């Protein structure tokens with residue numbers, strides 16, 4: 488589980504989005520975290536303590552003078568026990584009080600006493616968000632080392648539209664995991680391709696493959712958790728973009744190649760997980776090809792698609808390139824040959840096409856020294872291991888350390 492053995496102090500303040508904190512609490516518990524909830528006085532007007540107690544399995548704290556803590560210093564005890572303090576939703580009021588170092592209730596006092604990372608997820612009316620006082624307070628909190636998640640844009644509870652919505656609980660969970668992950672790729676830009684491509688035959692038919700995009704999306708998410716700026720170029724999938732990742736959606740191999748080449752100069756790492764079609768129909772028909780009872784089935788002439796990984800690896804100053812190989816037989820021999828042919832330092836072998844669309848996978852790494860198992864398990868866990876390997880190899884490569892990141 489993503490947050491096994493982690494202790495999260497979830498502080499909820501008095502905004503309409505407090506109801507979403509209940510869902511966040513549930514997701515945190517489901518991810519394996521020990522969750523301790525603190526409500527401000529205003530928050531308890533929006534959602535009752537009983538909801539959070541039921542979801543977290545622990546009594547909720549609101550009062551600075553709570554006598555349930557043996558030494559009566561709840562602000563110290565609760566802060567010490569947490570690996571991370573998450574304030575969600577964070578009102579304009581708590582941002583102001585935390586920035587000024589006020590300590591006039593349990594949460595504000597606890598934040599001063601914390602001595603550990605704090606993640607604020609602001610939520611408020613757009614004018615409150617844009618107010619210079621709020622922006623000043625945020626700048627102070629950032630300078631003090633706080634992590635700010637969001638806000639998102641869209642329709643607000645007050646009926647207005649703009650910036651100030653609480654980031655959705657699923658996305659907040661991803662950012663909480665990122666906040667607890669070592670920043671092994673901080674300052675790096677990682678470009679990831681994912682998913683299948685779709686090569687049209689006519690306006691309604693096309694050639695594609697069984698890639699779901701799950702492995703590539705997991706790699707993009709893991710790279711972002713490790714602190715990288717992540718660019719994701721994705722073929723057609725039903726998946727939501729990982730939180731904090733810049734996604735470009737394409738359809739064909741040629742579009743994917745164009746999107747990669749347009750952004751590759753920013754990247755220090757390129758991870759090609761997409762299952763790019765090797766061929767496309769030489770001609771795309773303008774109208775749907777009609778079936779006629781007497782005519783034989785049409786044959787489709789194919790043309791070779793660009794080899795995106797080989798093209799990136801052949802750039803004068805290539806980023807650190809990682810390829811993926813999915814074979815239906817002889818993975819070891821084919822993957823080793825593919826690594827050499829594409830001239831990339833690292834290739835990842837998917838052990839069997841039966842992993843397409845699944846949440847689990849088994850991966851093997853191929854490098855200049857041979858091949859090594861990366862293990863089997865959930866794709867996100869394997870992606871985290873792969874990102875760890877990439878970060879380690881990048882740091883060990885003195886060449887790459889000496890060449891300044893390209894802008």
Ligand SMILES: Cc1cc2nc3c(=O)[nH]c(=O)nc-3n(C[C@H](O)[C@H](O)[C@H](O)COP(=O)(O)O)c2cc1C
Nearest residue numbers: 500501502503527529530578579580581610611612
């Ligand atoms: C119905 C209602 C909705 C509110 N929604 C928000 C909100 O979304 N964001 C915000 O910053 N303040 C909001 N406020 C104002 C805060 O509740 C108020 O500033 C309060 O003092 C916050 O206290 P706290 O930060 O200690 O929880 C709202 C107030 C009311 C009455």
